[in-house]
Amino acid sequence: MKGVVFTGNRTVAVREFETPEPQHGEALIRVLATGICGSDLHVYRGDRDMNQIGGHEPAGEVVALGPGIVNLEVGDRVSVHHHQGCGVCDMCARGETVRCRHGHQCYGVSRPGSFAEYMTAGEANCIPLPEQVSIDDGVFMACVGTTAYSALRRIEARAHESLAVFGLGPVGLSAVLIAKAMGLRVVGTDIAPERLELGLACGADAVVNAAEEDVTERAVEFAQVPGVDWIDGVDCIIETSGSTAARECMIPSIARYGRIAIVGVGQDDKVINPTQIHGKACTIVGSVVFPLGWSWDFARFLATSGMSFAPAITHRFGLDDADEALRTADEGRCGKVMFVG
Numbered sequence: 001m002k003g004v005v006f007t008g009n010r011t012v013a014v015r016e017f018e019t020p021e022p023q024h025g026e027a028l029i030r031v032l033a034t035g036i037c038g039s040d041l042h043v044y045r046g047d048r049d050m051n052q053i054g055g056h057e058p059a060g061e062v063v064a065l066g067p068g069i070v071n072l073e074v075g076d077r078v079s080v081h082h083h084q085g086c087g088v089c090d091m092c093a094r095g096e097t098v099r100c101r102h103g104h105q106c107y108g109v110s111r112p113g114s115f116a117e118y119m120t121a122g123e124a125n126c127i128p129l130p131e132q133v134s135i136d137d138g139v140f141m142a143c144v145g146t147t148a149y150s151a152l153r154r155i156e157a158r159a160h161e162s163l164a165v166f167g168l169g170p171v172g173l174s175a176v177l178i179a180k181a182m183g184l185r186v187v188g189t190d191i192a193p194e195r196l197e198l199g200l201a202c203g204a205d206a207v208v209n210a211a212e213e214d215v216t217e218r219a220v221e222f223a224q225v226p227g228v229d230w231i232d233g234v235d236c237i238i239e240t241s242g243s244t245a246a247r248e249c250m251i252p253s254i255a256r257y258g259r260i261a262i263v264g265v266g267q268d269d270k271v272i273n274p275t276q277i278h279g280k281a282c283t284i285v286g287s288v289v290f291p292l293g294w295s296w297d298f299a300r301f302l303a304t305s306g307m308s309f310a311p312a313i314t315h316r317f318g319l320d321d322a323d324e325a326l327r328t329a330d331e332g333r334c335g336k337v338m339f340v341g
């Protein structure tokens with residue numbers, strides 16, 4: 001079978017591999033679609049030859065089962081959660097396999113991933129897709145969609161509240177789509193005009209070009225409700241950009257007792273001012289991916305809400321066009337870029 005390997009310094013190779021055999025407790029999955037993620041781009045830009053198949057956002061069909069399988073059957077459609085933990089430590093017991101204290105394995109990094117025709121995955125990581133949920137939506141369930149859902153859940157975002165989404169890449173666009181399905185009012189910010197357009201296409205009520213406009217001023221203005229004169233900021237913020245400039249706007253833009261989730265990976269270490277946090281009495285949470293069990297909750301959310309991630313998908317490639325696919329994602333002027341089988 002074909003597989004795509006990150007070979008370092010923005011290069012990739014399409015190579016032939018043996019189709020893997022599912023081991024005890026594993027399923028063999030025919031990958032029908034798999035997303036390119038921001039974390040893949042960190043590997044793509046790095047200088048390491050990974051020497052194994054990349055990718056960690058697959059959805060597909062179970063085609064074979066190893067021994068010891070409890071629930072799955074051949075023919076099931078599944079989304080694969082990308083972090084395989086040891087299964088026994090305190091983090092795994094909470095479903096936080098991403099934070100496993102030993103034996104942590106991430107598909108596409110420490111074990112073969114999904115940029116391939118087939119992959120194997122542990123049964124607990126294979127989340128069955130309800131019949132209403134498409135394979136494309138299963139790709140978002142595997143990583144960015146559930147990450148956005150979990151950030152909204154951690155800050156207890158509620159219908160009719162105002163939300164600012166800083167950064168309209170795939171996680172930010174997912175947050176816009178989910179928040180709209182939950183009934184919030186949403187303003188999105190970015191510096192790429194293409195991504196502002198995508199924000200509107202995903203249902204944002206307003207967008208702000210952070211390169212040209214004052215984000216805090218626009219966010220506070222957006223939060224206003226006619227006839228209510230005391231609103232001093234947005235109720236919720238999801239920070240996905242990792243940008244220092246964006247992070248400096250978080251506390252000035254939030255309402256008193258507002259809630260902020262930091263999702264983006266950034267380099268800064270000194271933009272949060274405790275005096276401002278105290279003054280706003282706001283809550284700031286770090287939100288790293290999501291616990292495994294929330295994938296099941298999110299599958300149900302997709303099935304009941306009827307929402308779809310289709311507006312956030314801008315490019316689809318075959319594995320043979322991996323070079324162009326990665327270049328497109330790397331340029332950052334797109335929504336979700338996917339490989340389709």
Ligand SMILES: [Zn+2]
Pocket residue numbers: 037038039056057143144
């Ligand atoms: Zn991802």
Ligand SMILES: [Zn+2]
Pocket residue numbers: 085086087088089090091092097099100101102
């Ligand atoms: Zn563990």
